[in-house]
Amino acid sequence: MREIDRIDELILELLRKSEKPMSTYKIAKEAKLAWSTVNIHCYKLKSFGLLEEKTTISPIGQKKVMWKLTARTPTLDKFMKRK
Structure with a gap:
């Protein structure tokens, strides 16, 4: 069964509070987690259908992945661990 863990909940909460999509780096910085963990x-x-990604490339060629909640995100309950 697919489950949402503490880190997933933290990421979803940060994105819920944000008015705009957030980069992997910004999520990691605000959550005080390693970039690789957040990635x-x-x-x-995303594989659960809860996040959407958009990749942008800066004028100097730097790739940035931006994340936002999907319309399906309110259906989180079926993924949440029973506590």
Whole structure:
């Protein structure tokens, strides 16, 4: 069964509070987690259909992945751990 863990919940909460999509770096910085940890969890949440990603490339060629909640995100309950 697919489950949402504490880190996933933190990422979802940060994105809920944000008015705009957030980069992996910004999520990591605000959550005080490693970029690689956030990256893995964002792709996990994307596979659940809870996040959407958009990749942008800056004028100097730097790739940035932006994350936002999907319309399906309110259906989180079926993914949440029973406490």
